[in-house]
Amino acid sequence: MSGTLYGVGLGPGDPELMTVRASRLISAARVVAYPSLAGAESFARSIAAALIPGGAREIVMDIPMTTAREPAQTAYDRGAEEISTVLEGGVDVVCLCEGDPFFYGSFMYLFARLSERFAVEVVPGVTSMTACAAVAGLPLAARTGGVSIVPGTLARESLAARLAGGETVVLMKVGRHLEKIRAAVSEAGREAGAVYVERATLAEERVLPLAEAPEEAPYFSMIIVPGARDPWL
Amino acid sequence: MSGTLYGVGLGPGDPELMTVRASRLISAARVVAYPSLAGAESFARSIAAALIPGGAREIVMDIPMTTAREPAQTAYDRGAEEISTVLEGGVDVVCLCEGDPFFYGSFMYLFARLSERFAVEVVPGVTSMTACAAVAGLPLAARTGGVSIVPGTLARESLAARLAGGETVVLMKVGRHLEKIRAAVSEAGREAGAVYVERATLAEERVLPLAEAPEEAPYFSMIIVPGARDPWL
Numbered sequence: 311m312s313g314t315l316y317g318v319g320l321g322p323g324d325p326e327l328m329t330v331r332a333s334r335l336i337s338a339a340r341v342v343a344y345p346s347l348a349g350a351e352s353f354a355r356s357i358a359a360a361l362i363p364g365g366a367r368e369i370v371m372d373i374p375m376t377t378a379r380e381p382a383q384t385a386y387d388r389g390a391e392e393i394s395t396v397l398e399g400g401v402d403v404v405c406l407c408e409g410d411p412f413f414y415g416s417f418m419y420l421f422a423r424l425s426e427r428f429a430v431e432v433v434p435g436v437t438s439m440t441a442c443a444a445v446a447g448l449p450l451a452a453r454t455g456g457v458s459i460v461p462g463t464l465a466r467e468s469l470a471a472r473l474a475g476g477e478t479v480v481l482m483k484v485g486r487h488l489e490k491i492r493a494a495v496s497e498a499g500r501e502a503g504a505v506y507v508e509r510a511t512l513a514e515e516r517v518l519p520l521a522e523a524p525e526e527a528p529y530f531s532m533i534i535v536p537g538a539r540d541p542w543l
Numbered sequence: 544m545s546g547t548l549y550g551v552g553l554g555p556g557d558p559e560l561m562t563v564r565a566s567r568l569i570s571a572a573r574v575v576a577y578p579s580l581a582g583a584e585s586f587a588r589s590i591a592a593a594l595i596p597g598g599a600r601e602i603v604m605d606i607p608m609t610t611a612r613e614p615a616q617t618a619y620d621r622g623a624e625e626i627s628t629v630l631e632g633g634v635d636v637v638c639l640c641e642g643d644p645f646f647y648g649s650f651m652y653l654f655a656r657l658s659e660r661f662a663v664e665v666v667p668g669v670t671s672m673t674a675c676a677a678v679a680g681l682p683l684a685a686r687t688g689g690v691s692i693v694p695g696t697l698a699r700e701s702l703a704a705r706l707a708g709g710e711t712v713v714l715m716k717v718g719r720h721l722e723k724i725r726a727a728v729s730e731a732g733r734e735a736g737a738v739y740v741e742r743a744t745l746a747e748e749r750v751l752p753l754a755e756a757p758e759e760a761p762y763f764s765m766i767i768v769p770g771a772r773d774p775w776l
Contacts, residue, residue, distance in 0.1 A: 319673070326564035329554065329669060333563055379775055410673040418682040422776050425680065432677035436562060436667045440552070440643040444665035447658065449651035456705070457692040464687065472689070542612055543655050 313402040315393065315428050317411040317421060319435015320357040323530075324511035327436050328357070335404050335433065336361040341396050343369035343389060344406040345416050353530075354406040369393060369403070373416065383419070390423040397428045410435040414461075414482060439480050442507040442532045446517050450478055452540035462487035462533075466494050473498035478537035488527040495520060495535055504535045546635040548626065548661050550644040550654060552668015553590040556763075557744035560669050561590070568637050568666065569594040574629050576602035576622060577639040578649050586763075587639040602626060602636070606649065616652070623656040630661045643668040647694075647715060672713055675740040675765045679750050683711050685773035695720035695766075699727050706731035711770035721760040728753060728768055737768045 316335050321327035328336075336342065336358050346352040349372060355362075362368075371389035374381055393403050411417035411432050421430060439459065443450045451457045456477040460469065462484045473479055473494055481491050484506075495501050506523035508516040508531040518524075520533055549568050554560035561569075569575065569591050579585040582605060588595075595601075604622035607614055626636050644650035644665050654663060672692065676683045684690045689710040693702065695717045706712055706727055714724050717739075728734050739756035741749040741764040751757075753766055 319669075321562065322667070324564075326567070327562050327667065329560050329562055330566055331557075331559035334559070383775060410669075410677075412676040412682040412684075413673050414684050414686070415682075418685060418773070419775065421680070421682070430680075432680070434555070434560065434669045434673040434677040436552075436643075436669055437673060440646050440667040440670060443645040444643075444667040447654070447663075447665070449645040449648075449654070451647050451692065451694075452651060453647070454694050454696050456694065456697075459684065459690040459692070461684075461687050461689065464689075540651070542616060542652065 311400055312428055313397040313400055315397060315420070315424055315430045316402065316404045316433060317407055317417040317430065318404055318433045319407050319410040320354055321436035322409060322438045322441035322511045323357060323509065325357055325360060327441065327511055329433065329435060331433050332435065333361060336406070337363065339363060339366050339404040340401055341367045341369065341403045342406055343371065343393055343403055345371045345373045347373055348375040354408045357408065358406050386416070386419040386423065390420055393420065394424060394427065407435065410437045413437050438510060438530070438532060439482070441510040442534060445510050445515060446505045446507055446534060448505055448534055448536055450480070450534070451537070452542065455537050455540065462491050466490050469494040470498060473500055473535065476538045479535040481533040481535070483529065484527045484531040484533055485529040486527070488523060491533060492520060492523065495533070500535050504533060507532050507534070544633055545661055546630040546633055548630060548653070548657055548663045549635065549637045549666060550640055550650040550663065551637055551666045552640050552643040553587055554669035555642060555671045555674035555744045556590060556742065558590055558593060560674065560744055562666065562668060564666050565668065566594060569639070570596065572596060572599050572637040573634055574600045574602065574636045575639055576604065576626055576636055578604045578606045580606055581608040587641045590641065591639050619649070619652040619656065623653055626653065627657060627660065640668065643670045646670050671743060671763070671765060672715070674743040675767060678743050678748060679738045679740055679767060681738055681767055681769055683713070683767070684770070685775065688770050688773065695724050699723050702727040703731060706733055706768065709771045712768040714766040714768070716762065717760045717764040717766055718762040719760070721756060724766060725753060725756065728766070733768050737766060740765050740767070
């Protein structure tokens with residue numbers, strides 16, 4: 311019988327924000343797999359580091375930093391092949407995923423390659439989105455309010471269109487798009503109350519009004535533009 | 544010195560999807576607080592039940608089922624008052640919140656009443672949204688895709704407007720709005736691929752194509768309308 315592939319969400323960074331299930335699966339893993347961006351230390355692995363058993367085999371998928379389909383897909387092809395060999399041998403593989411596996415996670419590329427041939431269980435995790443809201447003291451949505459989640463990589467006109475409504479807008483993947491985003495938020499008249507959060511729940515966490523955000527933002531940063539105040543508040 | 548109020552996300556329902564931090568805080572609690580809807584058993588309490596220490600004091604906020612501002616706010620006023628008396632006595636209070644405290648959670652009403660007078664820590668949790676995506680095997684967002692989160696309570700025209708774009712739409716709080724939502728999704732030509740999920744991660748969980756959803760949906764149900772397929776897949 312083949313092994314099971316677990317896609318395990320690790321939460322936003324603080325190891326205590328891992329779920330009990332994630333913690334249990336990692337602690338018992340014989341094989342873990344995780345992505346590493348362009349040879350850098352894997353953020354996913356660093357969250358789980360204290361739990362990975364000493365003798366566990368580690369499958370590292372070195373994902374190049376690129377917006378082109380290839381060669382990232384070649385890296386996932388290779389990772390999926392290595393993982394499938396382990397699964398065929400009857401051994402489970404625990405794939406470590408920052409945040410939640412299906413919320414801007416690269417696990418979906420493994421899921422697409424392997425879920426028809428093997429049993430796959432996705433273990434959801436705390437997203438960076440709600441972690442940022444928690445540390446900023448800013449509720450995302452109440453009762454009849456909506457939330458629009460927008461990658462900061464979009465063109466300025468697309469950002470403007472999402473900001474035109476009155477609902478909460480969460481801008482993900484800020485990084486080098488900060489100036490463009492700030493201009494769009496300001497033009498929409500929504501800078502007041504907007505919050506910039508960097509590395510939420512980690513020791514280096516920063517929470518600032520958007521107007522005071524640094525000129526250089528890391529990839530792991532986010533902007534929350536609050537929606538209309540809930541009339542119940 | 545006053546106690547700290549912890550707003551603790553419990554995740555979607557399976558107690559194993561609680562965070563390690565939530566589990567630790569509840570296990571050590573001297574006082575827990577939680578909402579109960581219209582006198583029914585509290586869902587939040589049921590998720591945490593096995594961890595609540597035997598001698599802990601329990602503050603129950605009985606929230607009436609209503610769309611009117613009062614008398615729900617009176618119930619939060621009373622709960623906040625009872626909690627503040629405990630905090631003033633130097634004892635911490637652990638408030639149990641389904642899902643994530645700031646993602647459609649009622650904790651924000653306690654936060655608004657108490658965060659200026661007391662230390663409050665919000666512990667984020669796994670949202671029902673990513674839990675539903677996990678059990679449905681449906682990634683919510685990849686790379687440059689957006690997600691629109693929409694309460695099913697909105698009017699049909701508002702639903703139609705959110706469904707007009709090509710991105711992933713998550714319809715929360717389906718319940719008695721199912722037929723209206725189904726009509727709006729169908730009219731937008733997006734029924735294919737849309738998934739209905741009921742009580743995700745609980746024993747009674749159901750995952751169905753939207754077209755096969757039951758006529759009566761419980762409050763804890765959700766519909767995911769997937770966005771355009773990621774070109775990397």
